[in-house]
């Protein structure tokens with residue numbers, strides 16, 4: 179059975195002056211356990227909205243999401259809360275998604291204890307687990323008593339990743355998880371995620387505008403355009419034989435090392 | 446146009462003094478474009494915030510240095526004068542869109558405010574200009590969309606609203622902190638072209654922070670590489686890419702994902718970023734170097750920048766300059 183089934187999902191927002199924004203407009207796909215799906219598409223095409231719908235953080239206008247054959251929206255709230263630990267999201271905007279009044283230690287230990295309630299009272303064990311988690315995402319564990327605003331943009335992004343990994347989820351939707359990271363730390367995070375996929379069978383939807391990163395990490399790529407999925411296929415194939423003109427345009431605009439200092443243009 | 450000398454910005458926290466920026470010098474000329482790349486947490490954003498004094502003080506404090514702009518020091522001038530420069534003469538695009546957008550105000554209000562306050566433009570005129578500014582960054586349906594609130598935009602659209610806001614008063618200097626991280630490549634190109642036109646047409650000078658080396662290579666004429674609160678290398682862009690002299694710069698180039706093979710683990714720089722509250726007395730990059738290189742890194746005094754060839758500066762640490770030791774064990 180597929181781990182995740184998305185069936186005809188639709189989300190319409192009321193737009194300005196009585197118009198409707200069709201953010202997600204009939205999306206259907208499924209994902210097997212251990213599979214990594216790269217989700218790409220232009221800014222505003224509906225990637226973050228689709229992610230939120232899948233994790234029930236936003237009610238759909240219509241359509242269903244099945245996790246291991248179960249429709250979460252039909253389960254009692256207590257069950258949903260427990261099941262939700264298995265499905266985590268790394269949000270696009272790390273600052274807005276972290277509680278500014280909690281130290282990194284509090285944020286992460288809470289997330290760990292959600293999975294291991296026995297740890298809640300054990301401060302030593304908690305500290306050790308938090309430190310281990312921080313090191314895995316390349317953060318100095320000595321910074322665990324700091325608050326989110328005391329970190330740099332890329333450090334905050336890694337706190338958000340650590341928090342999503344803390345409850346040992348089975349599905350992660352990572353929305354631009356490495357966009358603010360320098361290339362070396364970006365590689366460290368990608369290696370970490372790839373290890374979890376390989377060793378623990380983690381399933382992942384990886385949203386990114388960085389096509390070389392998506393190509394590296396994803397088995398399959400799906401291209402979204404104006405609320406719809408327009409092209410899906412194995413990563414290599416979509417890259418080398420794009421069928422849709424939008425996909426081709428996307429590939430052509432990828433910046434390469436090139437010196438145009440005087441012209442200031444990227445493509 | 447802007448001359449930063451030996452800037453030092455420290456945070457005085459419960460756990461000690463964080464030396465976030467520790468002696469950074471930059472030189473920006475009219476129409477020029479200066480890139481800053483470097484490790485996450487190396488002080489790129491704090492450098493830029495310092496120039497506009499946007500850091501909470503305390504905990505932040507300037508421990509030294511100056512930032513000359515038209516013969517005045519931005520770090521010490523009265524706040525009232527600085528306010529006239531901020532947003533009008535120097536525009537800034539922040540790394541985190543939501544820190545500079547007000548969630549309770551419509552985008553139209555936020556975009557027209559600088560025009561009305563700084564330039565005294567009337568309501569209708571300001572709205573027209575704001576719509577045009579949104580169209581210029583590729584927001585479809587801008588006449589309608591401008592009346593929405595920030596949370597009704599996507600991540601990349603919010604980032605573009607902020608870019609439009611920073612450019613709308615036609616500043617002389619644009620500070621862009623990771624301005625295109627949330628943009629797909631087609632929109633990114635449009636935004637970079639827009640900034641490029643501003644440089645050509647109005648002589649806007651740009652400080653461009655990015656971790657995307659490909660973007661930096663196309664956009665900047667001169668690049669500074671930061672590590673642990675300091676500049677480890679600075680050179681004209683082509684020279685930096687073709688002839689990197691510092692081990693950190695070389696390691697960064699090696700980590701570019703496009704150059705790597707699928708399925709194999711990606712190259713990463715070994716070790717951890719330096720702890721900025723316990724600065725090493727010697728070369729800060731030494732712990733990240735292979736053992737044999739480390740043995741020749743400066744241990745007791747900090748490496749100073751030297752001009753290795755005209756315009757190409759590098760921290761003078763033997764263990765980091767010697768490329769032959771990059772893979773030594």
Ligand SMILES: Nc1ncnc2c1ncn2[C@@H]1O[C@H](COP(=O)(O)OP(=O)(O)OP(=O)(O)O)[C@@H](O)[C@H]1O
Pocket residue numbers: 191192193199200201219220221222223224225226227228270596597598599600601602627629
């Ligand atoms: N709460 C909301 N109210 C109204 N419109 C919304 C809301 N949230 C999203 N939208 C709109 O839905 C569309 C899709 O937004 P979404 O955030 O899913 O895009 P995205 O693909 O994640 O883009 P990006 O790459 O820029 O992050 C956009 O046009 C956006 O303005």
Ligand SMILES: Nc1ncnc2c1ncn2[C@@H]1O[C@H](COP(=O)(O)OP(=O)(O)OP(=O)(O)O)[C@@H](O)[C@H]1O
Pocket residue numbers: 327328329330331332333358359360456458463465483484485486487488489490491492504540721
């Ligand atoms: N308010 C603060 N209190 C204490 N330390 C801080 C504070 N703000 C930033 N720092 C520290 O200062 C250092 C420099 O931060 P800065 O935001 O300049 O990094 P950056 O180079 O922009 O990194 P990134 O690429 O991740 O955005 C970081 O190590 C950060 O932890």
Ligand SMILES: [Mg+2]
Pocket residue numbers: 225226227270353599600601
């Ligand atoms: Mg998004």
Ligand SMILES: [Mg+2]
Pocket residue numbers: 330331332489490491540622
């Ligand atoms: Mg930063």
